[in-house]
Amino acid sequence: MKEVLVLKDLEQIKAVSQQYRLEILEAFDSSAKTAKQIAEVMDEPHGRVNYHIKMLEKVGIIELIEEVTKFGVVEKYYCPVAYKLIIDSTAVTLDDEMSDSINKVSLAFFETISREFYDSIENFSSGPSRKISYSVDYYLTDEEAKELYDKLSHVVDSYLKGKEDPRAGAHRHFAAHMVVPLPPKV
Numbered sequence: 001m002k003e004v005l006v007l008k009d010l011e012q013i014k015a016v017s018q019q020y021r022l023e024i025l026e027a028f029d030s031s032a033k034t035a036k037q038i039a040e041v042m043d044e045p046h047g048r049v050n051y052h053i054k055m056l057e058k059v060g061i062i063e064l065i066e067e068v069t070k071f072g073v074v075e076k077y078y079c080p081v082a083y084k085l086i087i088d089s090t091a092v093t094l095d096d097e098m099s100d101s102i103n104k105v106s107l108a109f110f111e112t113i114s115r116e117f118y119d120s121i122e123n124f125s126s127g128p129s130r131k132i133s134y135s136v137d138y139y140l141t142d143e144e145a146k147e148l149y150d151k152l153s154h155v156v157d158s159y160l161k162g163k164e165d166p167r168a169g170a171h172r173h174f175a176a177h178m179v180v181p182l183p184p185k186v
Contacts (some may be wrong), residue, residue, distance in 0.1 A: 038053065
């Protein structure tokens with residue numbers, strides 16, 4: 001599996017603009033899984049999950065790893081092609097359709113972050129502490145915003161590399177970083 005897949009194609013960006021497909025990607029761990037196994041993890045109907053896996057495979061976000069025949073039934077094992085997806089909006093023409101798709105992906109990612117945050121609140125009233133930082137009202141050029149995001153990504157990625165699997169004394173966490181433009185203050 002590659003470390004990063006840069007999404008430059010409209011069809012790829014559209015494919016991950018649905019929250020449900022992001023949830024499917026999250027249901028994979030470091031091993032290949034069948035659509036049935038993903039459906040069981042998500043507690044969703046196999047047919048629905050299988051349909052979305054096929055769509056993600058069609059655009060190159062998930063790949064077929066292996067086919068195993070058991071008792072006359074072919075089981076197809078899939079895996080995401082990369083641990084991390086990045087949208088490169090600079091590599092595509094930002095027409096209305098592309099802008100709309102990128103906005104949907106951004107919203108889907110934010111909904112995932114929100115869900116993970118609320119799950120943490122519900123499940124850990126005490127115990128592991130949350131580390132939250134929030135900075136607002138900084139004025140950056142587009143280049144400065146990209147540079148900040150790239151630096152944050154580098155720090156987070158280099159620190160988390162090799163920490164993808166459970167181990168003794170470690171608890172499951174999520175880390176998110178965003179650099180988001182805001183409208184002018186009124």
